[in-house]
Amino acid sequence: MEVKLFSGTLSQPLSEKVADYYGYPLSDCLLQKFSDGEMQPVINESVRGAYVFFIQSTFAPADNLLELLLFIDAAKRASAGYITAVIPYFGYARQDRKDKARVPISARLMANLIETAGANRIMTMDLHADQIQGFFDIPVDHLKSEAIFIPAIEQLTLPDIVFASPDVGGVKRARRYAKYFAREMVICDKYRKRANEVASMTVIGDVKGKDVILVDDIIDTAGTLCKAADMLIEQGASSVRAFITHPVLSGDAYKNIEKSKIEEIYVTDTIPLKQSSPKIKVLSSAQLFARAIRNTHEHRSISALFIEK
Numbered sequence: 001m002e003v004k005l006f007s008g009t010l011s012q013p014l015s016e017k018v019a020d021y022y023g024y025p026l027s028d029c030l031l032q033k034f035s036d037g038e039m040q041p042v043i044n045e046s047v048r049g050a051y052v053f054f055i056q057s058t059f060a061p062a063d064n065l066l067e068l069l070l071f072i073d074a075a076k077r078a079s080a081g082y083i084t085a086v087i088p089y090f091g092y093a094r095q096d097r098k099d100k101a102r103v104p105i106s107a108r109l110m111a112n113l114i115e116t117a118g119a120n121r122i123m124t125m126d127l128h129a130d131q132i133q134g135f136f137d138i139p140v141d142h143l144k145s146e147a148i149f150i151p152a153i154e155q156l157t158l159p160d161i162v163f164a165s166p167d168v169g170g171v172k173r174a175r176r177y178a179k180y181f182a183r184e185m186v187i188c189d190k191y192r193k194r195a196n197e198v199a200s201m202t203v204i205g206d207v208k209g210k211d212v213i214l215v216d217d218i219i220d221t222a223g224t225l226c227k228a229a230d231m232l233i234e235q236g237a238s239s240v241r242a243f244i245t246h247p248v249l250s251g252d253a254y255k256n257i258e259k260s261k262i263e264e265i266y267v268t269d270t271i272p273l274k275q276s277s278p279k280i281k282v283l284s285s286a287q288l289f290a291r292a293i294r295n296t297h298e299h300r301s302i303s304a305l306f307i308e309k
Contacts, residue, residue: 001051001081003297006043008056008067014088014269015055017286022293031067039063041071049081051297053123055289058091058110059248059271065091065110069117076118084121084296085114088270088285089246093128094218096135111135123292125270125285126217126245143292145245145268146307148283149215150180152266153243158211160238162186166214166228174215180307186212188228201227208236219244219267222253226260233261246270247280 004027007015019026028044052075058065068085075083095106107128114122115138122136125143133140153161164186165174171187178185186205201224212232219225219242229240240262247267257265257279267273268285288305295302 001049001297003293004045004047004050004052004080005293006052006054006071006075008054008064008071010059010064010272011056011088013272014057014284014286014289017269017284018055018086018290018293021287021290029071039067039070041067041074043071043074043078047075047078047080049079051082051084052080053084053086053293055086055088057089057270058087059089059246060091060250065113069113072114072117072119082120083118084123084293085119086123086289086293087114088125088268088289089248090124090127090132093132096129096132107132108135121296123289123296125268125288128217141292141296141302143288143302144306145217145243145285146176146180147288147305148268148285149243149266150177150307152283153177153181153213156241158239160210162205162207162210162212164188164205164207164212164214164228164232166216166224170216173217177213177215184210188214188224188231201231203228203231203235207232210237212237212240214240214242214244214262216242216244218246218248219265220248220253221251222249222256222260225265226256226262229260229262239263242266247273247282249274 005019005024006027006029009031030042032040054071056068072083092106092110121139123141126145133142162184163174163178165171166188168189174185186207189202189204232240242265245268254277265280269282270285291305
């Protein structure tokens with residue numbers, strides 16, 4: 001089947017890079033808007049029987065998600081052969097369970113919406129929780145940012161690296177890095193009173209004289225990360241860097257980062273940065289997604305793209 005690559009509005013820069021690596025130009029589509037803001041996507045070329053990939057991260061505002069759903073529906077009604085929703089950043093993934101009474105499981109609802117719209121497959125990277133794959137009844141290609149970050153870490157000439165998780169929930173992720181590099185791991189245990197506000201934090205493990213690398217999937221207000229970095233320096237760490245997949249960076253995130261003792265933060269381009277910062281370095285995920293799209297189209301293994309040891 002013929003391949004058609006389409007881009008959502010706010011994921012255009014990443015989509016163009018993916019198309020360059022893949023060797024196909026982006027297909028022609030248009031998002032029209034009525035005066036009240038109502039959206040009407042238009043696909044300007046035939047997709048009948050085609051292998052269609054829509055590239056769109058579903059970060060805030062919710063219009064990004066709605067745009068993706070409408071484009072998927074348009075392709076389904078235009079007789080596309082197979083539709084893959086390429087969602088580099090899967091929004092609402094932090095709401096994957098009921099952690100208090102009378103709240104939704106929003107990640108499951110998002111999965112239902114995407115399936116109902118007509119997607120045959122999902123491709124994403126670094127879900128907040130691996131079990132979200134089980135919310136879908138269609139195949140999910142869950143890419144890992146290790147394929148991007150590990151080569152970058154290998155280029156750092158740091159004498160004594162130790163890996164750290166900024167909270168208990170990220171222990172599994174930090175352990176993968178520690179295992180690959182045969183290094184030690186520490187944990188920053190946090191307690192929250194409410195969302196986006198850390199009440200207290202303690203460090204579990206020895207970081208004295210170490211070059212600490214924090215790894216995580218999402219950086220939002222950067223409160224947890226900056227508090228962890230400052231505490232690690234207080235505990236005797238020589239330096240603190242971070243490798244974080246999705247740069248949500250809301251609220252006072254940029255201000256918090258500038259004031260913190262963290263030296264560098266490496267992120268991917270799954271979400272475009274709102275502004276530049278001398279401490280933030282962007283590594284592109286485009287080549288990884290292009291290779292995954294090609295492997296999907298050619299029915300080859302996706303796990304071949306993972307870095308394991």
